[in-house]
Amino acid sequence: MAAAAAAAAGPVLWRRLLGLLPGRPGLAALLGRLSDRLGRNRDRRRRRSPWLLLAPLLSPTVPQITSPPCCLCPEGVHRFQWIRNLVPEFGVSSSHVRVLSSPAEFFELMKGQIKVAKRRVVMASLYLGTGPLEQELVDCLESTLEKSLQAKFPSDLKVSILLDFTRGSRGRKNSRTMLLPLLQRFPEQVRVSLFHTPNLRGLLRLLIPERFNETIGLQHIKVYLFDNNVILSGANLSDSYFTNRQDRYVFLQDCPEIADFFTELVDAVGDVSLQLQGDDTVQVVEGMVHPYKGDRAAYCRAANKRVMDVINSARARQQVLHAQTFHGDSLLTQEDAAAAGDRRPAPDTWIYPLIQMKPFEIQIDEIVTETLLTEAERGAKVYLTTGYFNLTQAYMDLVLGTRAEYQILLASPEVNGFFGAKGVAGAIPAAYVHIERQFFSEVCSLGQQERVQLQEYWRRGWTFHAKGRFTGTWRPRSP
Numbered sequence: 001m002a003a004a005a006a007a008a009a010g011p012v013l014w015r016r017l018l019g020l021l022p023g024r025p026g027l028a029a030l031l032g033r034l035s036d037r038l039g040r041n042r043d044r045r046r047r048r049s050p051w052l053l054l055a056p057l058l059s060p061t062v063p064q065i066t067s068p069p070c071c072l073c074p075e076g077v078h079r080f081q082w083i084r085n086l087v088p089e090f091g092v093s094s095s096h097v098r099v100l101s102s103p104a105e106f107f108e109l110m111k112g113q114i115k116v117a118k119r120r121v122v123m124a125s126l127y128l129g130t131g132p133l134e135q136e137l138v139d140c141l142e143s144t145l146e147k148s149l150q151a152k153f154p155s156d157l158k159v160s161i162l163l164d165f166t167r168g169s170r171g172r173k174n175s176r177t178m179l180l181p182l183l184q185r186f187p188e189q190v191r192v193s194l195f196h197t198p199n200l201r202g203l204l205r206l207l208i209p210e211r212f213n214e215t216i217g218l219q220h221i222k223v224y225l226f227d228n229n230v231i232l233s234g235a236n237l238s239d240s241y242f243t244n245r246q247d248r249y250v251f252l253q254d255c256p257e258i259a260d261f262f263t264e265l266v267d268a269v270g271d272v273s274l275q276l277q278g279d280d281t282v283q284v285v286e287g288m289v290h291p292y293k294g295d296r297a298a299y300c301r302a303a304n305k306r307v308m309d310v311i312n313s314a315r316a317r318q319q320v321l322h323a324q325t326f327h328g329d330s331l332l333t334q335e336d337a338a339a340a341g342d343r344r345p346a347p348d349t350w351i352y353p354l355i356q357m358k359p360f361e362i363q364i365d366e367i368v369t370e371t372l373l374t375e376a377e378r379g380a381k382v383y384l385t386t387g388y389f390n391l392t393q394a395y396m397d398l399v400l401g402t403r404a405e406y407q408i409l410l411a412s413p414e415v416n417g418f419f420g421a422k423g424v425a426g427a428i429p430a431a432y433v434h435i436e437r438q439f440f441s442e443v444c445s446l447g448q449q450e451r452v453q454l455q456e457y458w459r460r461g462w463t464f465h466a467k468g469r470f471t472g473t474w475r476p477r478s479p
Contacts, residue, residue: 080350080352081350083352083368084315084318084319084322084352086315086352086364086367086368087311087315087352087353087354087355087364088261088311088314088315088318088352088353089315089318089319089322089350089351089352090255090257090258090261090318090350090351090352090353091322091325091347091349091350091351092252092255092347092349092350092351093344093345093346093347093348093349094348094349095345096252096253096254096255096344096345097250097251097252097253097349098250098251098253099249099250099251100231100249100250100251102246103235103240103241103242103243103244103245103246103247104242104243105249106231106233106235106241106242106247106249107133107137107241107242107243109231109251110137110224110231111136111137111140113224113226113229113231114137114140114141114144114226115140115143115144116226117144117157117226117227118148118155118157118227119156119157119158119227120157120158120159120160120225120226120227120259120263121141121144121157121158121159121160121225121226122159122160122161122223122224122225122262122263122266123159123160123161123162123223123224123225123237124161124162124163124219124221124222124223124224124262124266124269125162125163125221125222125224125235125236125237126163126164126167126168126218126219126220126222126236127163127164127167127168127170127174127175127236127237127238128161128163128168128175128178128179128236128237128238129175129178129236129237129238129239130171130173130174130175130177130178131238131239132239133239133242133243134178134237134238134239135178137237138178138179138181138182141159141182142181142182142185144157145157145159145182145185145186145189145190148189149186157189158189158190158191159182159186159189159190159191160190160191160193160263160266160267160270161179161190161191161192161193162193162195162219162221162266162269162270162273163175163192163193163194163195163219164194164195164214164219164220165194165195165196165219165273165274165282166196166197166200166210166213166214166216166218167214167218168194169194170210170211171210176192176194176276176280177280179192179276180276180278180280183276183277184278187278191270191275192275192276193266193269193270193271193273193274193275193276194273194274194275194276194282195218195219195269195272195273195274195291196273196274196291196292197216197217197218197219197291197292197359198217198291198292198296198299198300198303198359199216199217199296199359200213200216200217200292201292201293201296202292204216205292211425217359219269219273221265221266221269222234222235222236223262223266225259225262225263227259228254228255228256228259229251229252229253229254229255229259230251230252230255230258230259230262231249231250231251231252232249232250232252233247233248233249233250234247234248234465234466234467234468235247235248235249235465240417240463241465244461244462244463245417245462245463245464245465246457246459246462246463246464246465246466247465247466248385248466248467248468252351254344257317257318257321258351258353260314261310261314261353262353264310264313264314265307265310265311265353265355267310268306268307268309268310269307271285271288271306272285272288272291272299272302272303272306272307273291274291288302289302300359300360300361303357303359303360304357304360304361304362307355307357307360307362308362311355311364352368354368354369369395369469370394370395370398372469373395373398373399373402374398374402376402376403376404377402377403377404378403379404380404380405381404381405381406381407382404382405382406382407382469382470383406383407383408383409383469383470384406384407384408384409384468384469385408385409385410385466385467385468385469386408386409386410386411386466386467387410387411387416387417387463387464387465387466387467388410388411388416388432389408389410389411389432389435389436389439390432390435391439396439396442399452400442400443400446400448400452403451404451405451405452405453406451406452406453407453407455408452408453408454408455409455409456409457409466410432410436410454410455410456410457410464411432411456411457411463411464411465412456412457412458412464413429413430413432413433414429414458415457415458415459415462415463415464416428416429416432416463416464417463417465419463436454439454440454
């Protein structure tokens with residue numbers, strides 16, 4: 001494996017990282033203590049890499065949670081239907097699903113959708129960049145909002161933007177300053193929410209500088225919706241994601257139930273976030289516990305309830321809709337539905353939004369992922385892709401212990417977003433390679449290199465950020 005040759009020995013590279021912190025003895029000492037602790041625990045934690053310290057490498061193992069196994073699905077029912085016990089199940093026609101192939105297509109589609117939006121624009125991302133392309137996006141929002149004010153009839157267009165507080169506040173010119181003109185000009189129509197992790201508080205919040213504070217926790221939802229059209233992606237709102245940073249983008253057209261769900265989800269996370277004001281200050285929603293000044297346990301309980309209420313409410317609605325559509329006494333044929341005015345084609349594609357908010361004890365994505373990997377039988381093919389290779393120990397054990405074929409696509413060091421960065425960040429690609437090398441060594445030692453294959457994405461002048469998983473060719477177990 002070519003990437004493995006670039007890996008440096010863990011302890012040597014770690015000490016090199018510490019040496020890159022002149023003028024920050026407190027941080028260096030903190031990292032040093034953490035390094036020593038990891039070193040003492042290394043022998044006790046089988047196959048656990050010390051590089052898990054580097055964010056965003058922090059990721060504990062998946063808890064052992066019993067979930068409804070796929071093999072319990074009755075004959076004639078698709079094998080993933082058990083997931084609707086955890087999250088809402090949305091049925092759509094594949095004719096309404098479009099996979100985008102390039103950053104430029106993603107950028108142009110977003111601008112076009114903003115320009116024609118009449119009722120709502122909802123955008124959730126880690127951050128909004130500060131370059132000319134990002135300004136172009138903000139200008140599109142401003143133009144659409146201006147048109148809504150000039151319309152003959154009062155407009156109900158609302159713009160809701162959810163970003164991460166630490167990433168969105170970095171530097172003098174940042175996501176907040178980019179959006180302030182919209183807040184100042186359209187205060188009744190624009191909402192900007194900045195999620196602040198409850199884990200960054202007290203002395204820790206005061207001591208850890210910018211960039212490093214983002215390692216404690218982030219808002220990482222990436223969804224962009226315009227009226228009833230939704231883009232699900234891993235891309236942030238930044239120039240590289242619009243030009244030469246390959247990601248995934250799925251465009252769902254005319255899917256009102258899905259758009260409603262993500263609107264409610266972003267609203268819920270926004271309600272437990274800090275609200276940006278027109279003077280660049282932030283406020284807490286009335287009645288909400290402050291994320292880092294208030295009691296942490298109380299804040300997390302309130303946030304859990306707010307988010308889970310959205311998930312459970314949508315799940316209940318979709319179950320009723322599913323029962324009426326497929327099991328009701330007055331089941332309509334497609335021709336009858338068309339005659340009644342519902343011209344949407346019958347669903348043949350099922351969408352399950354998996355939510356992961358570990359500080360709030362919401363770990364649905366972990367439960368589903370672990371179950372899917374556990375249920376992967378001989379003859380199944382599992383495709384995993386990630387820009388940053390860091391499977392948890394539980395996932396690695398499942399990959400190595402099951403009989404399915406795995407094809408894992410990850411970024412080569414040269415197309416890692418941190419490649420060539422200054423200081424500690426520049427060493428992160430080598431850290432990921434170190435983890436990759438350890439994992440592949442285990443694959444080879446078990447003689448499984450034919451069943452578990454690793455491939456690296458490389459494209460000159462590009463970076464790679466796509467993340468996802470796909471499982472195909474499933475074979476049902478015998479009862």
